[in-house]
Amino acid sequence: MLLQQERRTGLYDFHVENGAKMVPFAGYSMPLSYGDVGQVASHNHVRNSAGLFDVGHMVQSNFRGKTATQFLEWLTPSSLSSLQPFSSTLSVLLNEKGGIIDDTIITKHQEDAFYVVTNAGRRDQDLPWFADKLKEWNASDKGKEGPVEIEVLENWGLLALQGPLAAEYLQRLTSFDLKKLTFGKSAFVPIEGLNLHVARGGYTGEDGFEISIPPANTVEITKLLSQFPVQLTGLGARDSLRLEAGMCLYGNDLDETTTPVEAGLTWVIGKERRETGDFIGADFVRKHLADGPPRRRVGFVVEGAPARQGAKIFKPSTSEQIGVxxxxxxxxxxxxxxxxxxxxxxWHKKGTEVEIEVRKQSRKAVLTPMPFIKPSYYRGD
Known part of the structure; x- marks a missing residue:
């Protein structure tokens, strides 16, 4: 049986030239770390200085059309009609039972144009889903008022510049005043003669930017953004940074059997849409909102040894499993x-004590609010 060949971002050769240890991730060959810089040192560099991540494996798409807002409000429970131009929101694509097909960042450029980033590991589910739903929408009465189209930005670069020195570094490379760009906002910013889409945000809990780049310019811009003090950073540090920031990884912390209410993402559901929103899976989501979900995503501090994915959670001094x-x-x-x-x-209240099975030993754990670190998002001076 032939194994499906891993995809590569436009920076694959650049990573190898810079001593990256490449590993399979979400169908791509991606850098885990660089040279002899360990995961902890790399993690700390992002927290204290600035790191650059290749996130070009993510799927970048543009949705355009007169009814694009209504279409995306059908696929997601978010309030996109009230979102300001060049503002972003975390959202979720839901199935008919309110389960999360994927989490996504949606940026409104204008009423009829949105920039949407979805996960690489869900590419083969998301893109056919979009295609099916677009066909259904465009054939409906609403769609006939103004059809919607998708443009997938294949092979485009996407870089995440993250850390307390990220803004100072990026400001040297552009005439655009980055102080105008607060957390959750985006703009087209001149860099090296290009007009690049720059969004303030990221996946680390630090201040930073995600920069979308045409394929022909990705390596050039990456070289520009990876000079001292910025350090190339791989998946190892990305995972520990995002977990400290309390952020979900699809496939670990989110899946199609989990509703946004269970996942602690109720805040992505627009207030006016909780009652009247006509979105896919709304009945199941409303039931969890009204009755409370059967389970909830929570944080833990664990004594003794780290608990990994799949570790069972028990009531203290019993064999009754209450979570995972x-x-x-x-x-x-x-x-x-x-x-x-x-x-x-x-069992989801702060300070609750439980036991977690780690390497066949019972370890004490305490429910702890997330994020575990105080985020440093830039919200203006």
């Missing part, structure tokens, strides 16, 4: 073993 860990690491920043997972409602 979905992500866990030793935290470089706070020096404790942290984890997130799902636990039965009623």
């Amino acid at each position: 860990i979905t992500s866990g690491i030793p935290s470089p920043t706070i020096g404790k073993n942290i984890a997130m997972g799902y636990i039965q409602s009623g």
Whole structure:
């Protein structure tokens, strides 16, 4: 049987030239780390200075059309009609039972144009889903008022520049005043003669930017953005940074059997849409909103040893399982073993003590609010 060949981003050769250890991730060959810089050192560099991540494996798409807002409000529970131009929101694509097909960042450029980033590992589910739903929408009465089209930005680069020195570094490369760009906002910014889409945000809990780049210019811009003090950073540090920031990884912490209410993402559901929103899966989501979900995503600090994905959570001093860990690491920043997972409602309160099975040993754990670190998002001076 032939194995499907891993995809490569436009920076594959650049990574290899810079000593990257390449590993399979979400169908792509991606850098885990660079040279002899360890994961913890790389993690700490992002927290204290600035790191650059290749996130070009993510799927970037443009949705355009007179009814694009209504179409995306059918696929997601978010309030996109009230989103300001060049503002972003985290959202979720839902199936008919309210389960999360994928989490996504949606940026409104104008009423009839949106820039949407989805996960590489869900590419083969998301793109056919979009195609099917576009066909259904455009054949409906609403769609006939103004059809919607998708443009997938194949092979485009996407870089995440993250850390407390990210803004100072990027400002040297552009005449655009980055202070105008607060967390969750985006703009087309001149860099090296190009007009690049720059969004303020990221996946680390630090201030930073995600920069979308045409294929022909990706390597050139990456070289420009990876000079001292910026350090190339791989998947190892990306995972520990995002977990400290309390952020989900699809496939670990989110899946098609999990509703946004269970996942602690109720805030992505627009207030006016909780009652009247006509979105896919709305009945199941409303039931969880009204009755409370059967389980909830929560954070833990674990004694002794880190709890990894799949570790079972028990009521203290019993064999009754009440949950499961979905992500866990030793935290470089706070020096404790942290984890997130799902636990039965009623056991989800801050400070609750439970036991987690780690390497066939029972370890004490305490439910701890996420994020585990205080985020440093830039919201203006």
